[in-house]
Amino acid sequence: xxxxxxxxxxxxxxxxxxxxxxxxxxxxxxxxxxxxxxxxxxxxxxxxxxxxxxxxxxxxxxxxxxxxxxxxxxxxxxxxxxxxxxxxxxxxxxxxxxxxxxxxxxxxxxxxxxxxxxxxxxxxxxxxxxxxxxxxxxxxxxxxxxxxxxxxxxxxxxxxxxxxxxxxxxxxxxxxxxxxxxxxxxxxxxxxxxxxxxxxxxxxxxxxxxxxxxxxxxxxxxxxxxxxxxxxxxxxxxxxxxxxxxxxxxxxxxxxxxxxxxxxxxxxxxxxxxxxxxxxxxxxxxxxxxxxxxxxxxxxxxxxxxxxxxxxxxxxxxxxxxxxxxxxxxxxxxxxxxxxxxxxxxxxxxxxxxxxxxxxxxxxxxxxxxxxxxxxxxxxxxxxxxxxxxxxxxxxxxxxxxxxxxxxxxxxxxxxxxxxxxxxxxxxxxxxxxxxxxxxxxxxxxxxxxxxxxxxxxxxxxxxxxxxxxxxxxxxxxxxxxxxxxxxxxxxxxxxxxxxxxxxxxxxxxxxxxxxxxxxxxxxxxxxxxxxxxxxxxxxxxxx
DNA sequence: TTTAGGG
DNA sequence: CCCTAAA
Numbered sequence: 001x002x003x004x005x006x007x008x009x010x011x012x013x014x015x016x017x018x019x020x021x022x023x024x025x026x027x028x029x030x031x032x033x034x035x036x037x038x039x040x041x042x043x044x045x046x047x048x049x050x051x052x053x054x055x056x057x058x059x060x061x062x063x064x065x066x067x068x069x070x071x072x073x074x075x076x077x078x079x080x081x082x083x084x085x086x087x088x089x090x091x092x093x094x095x096x097x098x099x100x101x102x103x104x105x106x107x108x109x110x111x112x113x114x115x116x117x118x119x120x121x122x123x124x125x126x127x128x129x130x131x132x133x134x135x136x137x138x139x140x141x142x143x144x145x146x147x148x149x150x151x152x153x154x155x156x157x158x159x160x161x162x163x164x165x166x167x168x169x170x171x172x173x174x175x176x177x178x179x180x181x182x183x184x185x186x187x188x189x190x191x192x193x194x195x196x197x198x199x200x201x202x203x204x205x206x207x208x209x210x211x212x213x214x215x216x217x218x219x220x221x222x223x224x225x226x227x228x229x230x231x232x233x234x235x236x237x238x239x240x241x242x243x244x245x246x247x248x249x250x251x252x253x254x255x256x257x258x259x260x261x262x263x264x265x266x267x268x269x270x271x272x273x274x275x276x277x278x279x280x281x282x283x284x285x286x287x288x289x290x291x292x293x294x295x296x297x298x299x300x301x302x303x304x305x306x307x308x309x310x311x312x313x314x315x316x317x318x319x320x321x322x323x324x325x326x327x328x329x330x331x332x333x334x335x336x337x338x339x340x341x342x343x344x345x346x347x348x349x350x351x352x353x354x355x356x357x358x359x360x361x362x363x364x365x366x367x368x369x370x371x372x373x374x375x376x377x378x379x380x381x382x383x384x385x386x387x388x389x390x391x392x393x394x395x396x397x398x399x400x401x402x403x404x405x406x407x408x409x410x411x412x413x414x415x416x417x418x419x420x421x422x423x424x425x426x427x428x429x430x431x432x433x434x435x436x437x438x439x440x441x442x443x444x445x446x447x448x449x450x451x452x453x454x455x456x457x458x459x460x461x462x463x464x465x466x467x468x469x470x471x472x473x474x475x476x477x478x479x480x481x482x483x484x485x486x487x488x489x490x491x492x493x494x495x496x497x498x499x500x501x502x503x504x505x506x507x508x509x510x511x512x513x514x515x516x517x518x519x520x521x522x523x524x525x526x527x528x529x530x531x532x533x534x535x536x537x538x539x540x541x542x543x544x
Numbered sequence: 545t546t547t548a549g550g551g
Numbered sequence: 552c553c554c555t556a557a558a
Binding site for chain 3: 445484488
């Protein structure tokens with residue numbers, strides 16, 4: 001059985017969709033967290049199943065787990081914990097469930113309702129409240145959504161019973177830290193390829209799933225999204241029962257080629273070169289002399305827990321090392337600045353050098369080189385290739401010139417980070433920080449008159465509700481025109497046709513075309529209205 | 545995946 | 552053009 005789980009993180013942090021596709025599933029709906037999620041099947045097999053939880057439920061770890069468990073072991077219980085991005089989530093803990101929702105929610109527990117999705121009784125109170133820094137109104141919409149209340153209750157044990165999940169006692173392992181969605185790439189995808197265990201069709205997958213109870217998802221930050229392959233962090237899951245533990249001790253090899261220590265200096269233009277040198281020296285002295293400590297960042301997030309293993313943080317994974325950043329930081333005795341704060345650059349005035357401690361740490365960045373990654377890495381499941389799931393916009397957007405940092409001499413080596421401004425520096429010493437994470441807007445491509453003509457013609461024929469057909473009919477070879485584009489263009493055409501010619505912009509569309517637009521629009525609107533009436537009367541008849 | 549609409 | 556709910 002194959003499953004692809006797709007986690008989309010919208011640019012604006014709202015909620016998430018999980019898309020599950022698999023073949024040969026008989027499931028009509030899923031029960032989870034006291035809610036019944038219909039599974040929509042599209043066409044014959046392979047069934048395309050959508051789990052439209054986007055508005056209903058904020059994304060939770062449990063849902064990943066559920067989705068995966070459904071996709072892989074339909075009969076099996078939800079794992080009790082999940083290793084994700086190197087972090088261990090106890091799935092019985094509501095807080096953890098909500099953690100991955102990106103700090104959208106803070107939750108305290110309240111267990112009078114079993115609608116929380118936790119099978120574990122508890123005594124605290126649950127309250128969902130948005131994280132203060134979230135301002136998106138959509139969040140509030142979700143909050144206000146009747147969903148939480150409307151959720152049909154689920155009898156205990158109806159789907160996931162307490163027995164399916166073994167007891168978990170290490171609440172302390174739970175992550176108290178709230179993560180901001182800001183810490184995540186704007187768009188992230190999780191791909192998962194798992195096969196049911198009974199389906200012993202290959203060492204690779206079955207090993208990936210079952211033989212590594214301590215291994216979680218590995219993250220590969222290539223492309224515009226992160227690809228994760230996963231195995232559950234099962235504590236006593238079905239999966240781990242099947243295979244013996246493997247405890248080879250493997251090593252992750254790093255080679256740090258250079259540290260870059262950005263120093264910002266303000267110096268009058270009348271200053272001499274000598275004084276410039278001195279200033280630089282002072283600044284560097286200030287940094288180095290004040291004592292240094294090493295910071296470790298993963299995907300731009302600082303890893304503060306020194307007790308975590310590389311394995312746990314996910315750093316043991318080859319591809320994860322790309323996302324590893326090391327920094328030299330001055331040892332500041334003060335409390336560190338808030339995490340999400342923009343770190344100010346190290347600004348040293350040459351006239352009056354400030355004490356170093358005034359500046360937040362993040363002065364330097366490192367380039368680490370992955371010489372060779374541990375041999376312990378899970379054999380990569382088949383769908384490792386990230387590329388296939390990354391939008392390829394090659395036809396539309398000429399790739400920006402900046403990313404030429406991949407030096408061919410050493411494919412494994414991260415090259416020195418290009419000059420960064422303070423902002424970028426403060427963010428992440430990661431290779432593809434800005435561009436690949438923020439999926440760039442497609443380049444604008446105004447419709448030519450001939451395109452408009454083709455569009456009008458097709459719509460005249462097909463109507464305004466069959467944009468896919470319009471695309472196929474009239475724009476099949478125009479790769480950059482999607483049916484959504486066509487629909488949008490029609491919208492603007494209608495608008496254009498209604499406004500006065502003086503208000504129109506861009507290449508003028510012949511009035512005759514615009515007239516046809518209005519005609520077609522009127523005609524098909526009428527058709528739609530008729531259809532609706534017909535449907536209404538039909539339903540009425542059914543009710544009577 | 546496609547449709548439909550708001551942003 | 553983007554985003555995404557809903558089907």
